[in-house]
Amino acid sequence: MQLWQPRAVFGTTSARVGDVEIALDGEVTVTRTGDRVWELDAPEASAAQWRVPCVEVSAYWTPRSGARWVPPIWNAPMTSRLTSGSPVASLVGRDGANVCTVALADVAGRTSITGGVMEETGEFAITVQGRGLRIRLDLSDRHFSAALTEVATWWGEQRTPRQARLPAYSTWYSLHQKVDEAGVEGQAALAKELGCDTIIVDDGWQTADRARGYAHCGDWEPNAAAFPDMAAHVERVHGLGVAYLLWYAIPFIGKGSAAFARFEGKFLRYLELMDAAVLDPRHPDVRAYLVGRLARAVEEWKMDGLKIDFVDQFATPGGDPEPTPGADCSDVDEGVLRLMAELDARLPGILVEYRQPYTSAGLWPYGNMIRATDCPLSPQENRQRTVDLRLISGQRAVHSDMIMWHPSEPDEQVAIHLINALFSVPQISVDLQAQRPGQLSVIRFWLGIFREFLDTLQLGTLEPEQPEHGFPLVRTYDGHAMVIARYAPLPVEVPATGWAELLVANAAGDTRVVLYGEAAQTVTSVAYDCRGTRVSEARLSLAPGATLVTVPVGGLLRLRRTEEEI
Incomplete structure (x- = not known):
C-alpha cells in the first residue's frame, strides 16, 4: 500500500461519503449519523484514504500541541496507542469552520492518522491505519470545536468528581524534592486560604535523595526523616479542608530500591539517564505489587487520590519485547490496561491524575484528571495544551501544568499566567510564603473567578x-x-x-x-x-x-x- 505518492490509489473497496471518495482495503458499511457526519465500519480493513479540497483552509489540528501549520503530503504519521495520543485530527477552515474531522473508534489499539497537502492538486489527503477500522468522518462546516466535542461524546463520557474540578496546589515546581510534613502543611494552609482545595505532593516524599533522579523509586516508602507519620500528616492536611494526592512514577523501579532485585528479569528496559528500570505490566505479580503499593496510600494513609506519572514510559520504542516466562499477555498496552483496571477495582472513586501524552479515551474509565505536560513559565503553551485537552477530553477535569513565576514577576504578569489557564483547573506551584502581598491578591482574585464561574468555564x-x-x-x-x-x-x-x-x-x-x-x-x-x-x-x-x-x-x-x- 503506497501512502506517500501523491497520486497513489489503493484498496479493494471505495465508498462515497458526501462528495468524498474513500478507498479502503476491505468491505465497508457507511451510516449517516448527523448533518454531514458519517460512521464507516470496516472490520476487516487496515487502511483508508481520501482527499478534500484545500479551500480557505487555515490549520490542521491534532491532539499534539504545537504548530498548527497545514503540512505537506510527506508529513510523518500521527500515531496513537493506549499509552500515548488520541486518534483524532481536524482540518480547519476560515473563522474556525470545520473542513474535515476524522476520528477512530479504536482508542486503545495502535493506529495512525496521516494528513498532508498534495502539491499537484491543492487537495489535502488523509490516510488512517489500524487493525479493523471504525471511522467517524465529519464534513460539516460548523465550528471545529463542536466537531471535536462530538468525537469525545462518541468515544464515551464519564462522571468526574467535583473535587477534581477545584483549584489545586502542587509541590513540584515550588519545592521539588525538598518536601516534608511542615513544608507541605504550611503550603496547604496558605493555598486553602487563597482558594485551593487540593494539594498534590510530588516527587521527594519517598526518598532523602535530592539528585532529581529516579534511583529510589519502586519501594514507595515514605522518607522517615521528612514524613515520620504519614497518616497523621494526611489527617492534619484534611483538617485544613484540603484533599491530598500523592505522586507515583508507576513504571519505575530504581536501581537503589529493594524492589529492583526482586523484579529483575521482569523489566521492559533500563533507563540509564533515570537510574531506573521500567517494569513489565504483563506479569500478574508486577501488577499486584504496584496495586498494593498505591493502594496503601489510600487505604492506610487515607489519601484522596493518586498522581500516576510516566504511564507513557511503558511504551518501548521499536516495539514490545518478547514477554518473559510468567507473563499473562503478550501486548504491553494490554498489561497497562489490566494494571489500571485492577487498581480501579481496588480503589474505586478516588481522584486519579494522568497527564499528556497518555490522553487516550481507553484510559478514561480509570482516571478523572488529565494535566498538560510540563511547560514551566510558558503561559502560551499552557493555554494551548489545556484548550487542546478540553476539546477531546469529554467530562474529565483538565488541569493546567503547574503555574509558576519568578519571585520578581510583576503582579500583572502573575495574572496573565493564571488567565492562560482560565479554561482548565489551575494548579499553583510557587512558594506561597515568599509571595508579595500584591501577588497573593492576584492569586486570591483569579482563583475566586475560577471558583465562581467553575461550571461555565469547565x-x-x-x-x-x-x-x-x-x-x-x-x-x-x-x-x-x-x-x-x-x-x-x-x-x-x-x-x-x-x-x-x-x-x-x-x-x-x-x-x-x-x-x-x-x-x-x-x-x-x-x-x-x-x-x-x-x-x-x-x-x-x-x-x-x-x-x-x-x-x-x-x-x-x-x-x-x-x-x-x-
Missing part, C-alpha cells in the same frame, strides 16, 4: 479561535454566563442574547478593549485590575458596532444585564 460550550495562532481568543458559555479571554489585542464580540453576565479577561498587553455589539443594549460595566481592585463602574450603552472600553492588563471586565434586559 462545563460550558468551549470555542477557541484561530488555532493557527495558538488560540489568541477563547470563549465559553452555558446560557447564563459567558467568559471570554483575550491573549492578543483582538475585538470581543458581545452577543445580543444567551447571557446574563459576560466576563472579559484581558491577558493582552493593550488595555484598550473593543467590544463589538450585535445589537443596542445597556449593561452594568465593572472593571477590575489584576489584584481584584475595582477601578471603574458605569452603565454602558453598547450600540451595534464597536465600543471602546479600558480593561487593565491582567484585569477583568464584568458586564451584567438585569432580568428585564436579558
